[in-house]
Amino acid sequence: MTVHAYEPAVPGEPTGNLIPLLNLDEGEVDRQLRICNACRYCEGFCAVFPAMTRRLAFSRGDIHYLANLCHNCGACLHACQYASPHAFAVNVPRAMARVRAQTYADYAWPRGFGRLYRRNGLTLALALVAGLSLFLLLALAINGTLLPGPLKGNFYAVFPHDVLALGFGSVLLAAVFALGVATRRFWREVSPATLPTPAAPGALAEATGAVLTLKYLDGGHGEGCHDGSDRFTLWRRRFHHLTFYGFLLCFAATAVATGYHYLLGEVAPYPLLSPPVLLGTLGGIGLVIGPAGLLLLGSRRLPEHGDPGQRPMDRGFILLLLLVSLSGLALLAWRDSGTMAILLAVHLGAVMAFFLTLPYGKFAHGIFRSAALLKYAMEKRQTRGPGLGGE
Template sequence: MQSLEALTRDARALAEGEIVITAAESEVARQMTVCNACRYCEGFCAVFPAMTRRLEFGKADIHFLANLCHNCGACLHACQYAPPHEFAINVPQAMAQVRGQTYADYAWPPALGALYKRNGLALALALVLAFSAFLALALGLKGTLWGPAAGGSFYELFPHGLMVSLFAPVFAFVALALALGVRRFWRDVTPATSGQPASAPALSEATHDALTLRYLDGGHGQGCSNEDDAYTLSRRRFHHFTFYGFMLCFAATSVATVYHYAFGWAAPYDLPSLPKLLGVLGGVSLCVGTAGLGWLRLRRHPAHGDAAQKPMDLGFIALLFLTAASGLALWLSRGTPALVLLLCLHLGAVLALFATLPYGKFAHGIYRTASLLRHAVEKRQPNPIGLGAD
């Protein structure tokens, strides 16, 4: 719950027009007020215990709660005030709409926040085709577009220094944009979540909850709710395949970088080398996870989320799948004429993925982790209103 000073400051800023409460934020505040009176869902996830520590919901509280929500849908299916009731309580949908707004609000540079609304499936595929065509054109002008590279070496087509000069600036920008965005978010929500710094126990708990996706179990261990009220752990499992597949691929690239610069061992690497083992396992896991998430996203009922974000979700899933699938195909095509075009496709997919990371669905993991950490900090403080499930 915000301190009296913070609430007074927000009220003054609101009156002076410095803080603008959007319609989506007002709807979350309305629904949380109803839920605070009911509290049937208090044990479902982190959102409701955090809610019970508040009597009023300012902008920072709403942003914090919206990013704490994992959109499992359990509260919607349990709610006696869900549509068609006149209260029209749909917490997952209301929270999803505010989450999308926070990504744009905290984007860096701010002018690029509008990209969240345009970063859809069509744009993702267009970027892949554009980058791939550009790389293929470059190879065509060099006369190396047709025919396999000797030994299957990518560096004979694109020198290592050229690849570094292409990807390092993009990666640095992605890291900077996401870091500055979450820094602003953290500074805004900290006063609304006790204001205390993160302790080691809080950090440990938040890390565990983020890595295990604890709050995708529906509050009862059976998983997310489908539109027919049946439970499923599919979303949790496919998220795990996707996240850990991505991390394995990142680890493969990191180990390969150490091999190249520390030991002078140039790619390509073969089994059973560590970069290849990590890359293959990560690529397969990423393909399974993204294919599953895409299938679930296409089938999910519109009431379970924000329909306006569906193109962004599918765009991000498609880029991850293309990156993983083209990477695996490269391994299988070494020594064949297909390698050159597949390399252009793979590098195009990676460039498109990196270019859209700060302004796409990837951001939700960053902001959600920050909210989990603030929740872990807040729950360790005395409840300011003396009631709650912490």
């Protein structure tokens, strides 16, 4: 819930100098971080705590930044002497998760579409139904049947190439633009002009390394996250890696196939051992094992490790990824059969649903977290910190 209220920036200053009040979730993060700042037991756990100690007070932008820097590993919760049943009831992972979801909605573009985060399960369901219906009806309209007989893997006999390129290209560009505007809004909120540039020596390389290795899913000590108990495991990090790199391999397969089509004049279907098919197959396998593992771990995680209210969004996104990957692998396996048209329609409908919900679902967390990691790398290179001085 966002509260649009204001207060003087400094007591005694004129009311014309106004800053936003924190809402309830942001205020809870502020309360807990002040306790953490006094304790500092978890200072070496992850990027959140060193970044926190650079501040004596926490603005709304600071809270949004730190919430997206948190990877929800759960290590600090199990180490905290002020966690429940202590009266302070500190639970940084849950407090951060609630604010993190709020940031996705607050910075969404168009702004009104931020409501889709709050009804993400319904959004995903409607997008999936719309995508599946669109391609099933298109197949019927173009071919007059969904069972046209074996087509030897010729997808373009079902859906013309130009129809697919225009439809998916326009939706993907719109999604990327919406995500770009949202990320720019987030960046302007959390990054003061006093920060070094992203090109500050080593900052971009450090942030890129943290993103590619999922560095802060190691619990701050290399032993991993808490999954279902208070013991550490690296499985959450491994399943995230499979999901992340599976997605990148599928994107690479699409990019290579586009090059084959437009630059080399080679039209699909491609041989099983061709680069587009090999990349797509490896990516699809990663996007089956990774999301399935995350779904299993998510069902075992303790409720205290995050915000239970966000589980429908998390699971909906994972299930959509699974549908995309499983339908894609099934399409490859049976592309020469008479059911190819149906499998193609299901796969393309799932992919279209994924593209439609890209800026308004769980995918946004990777973009915002990457921006937070870049800010952290830049902030470390300041000669003086914004609150407590330089490191």
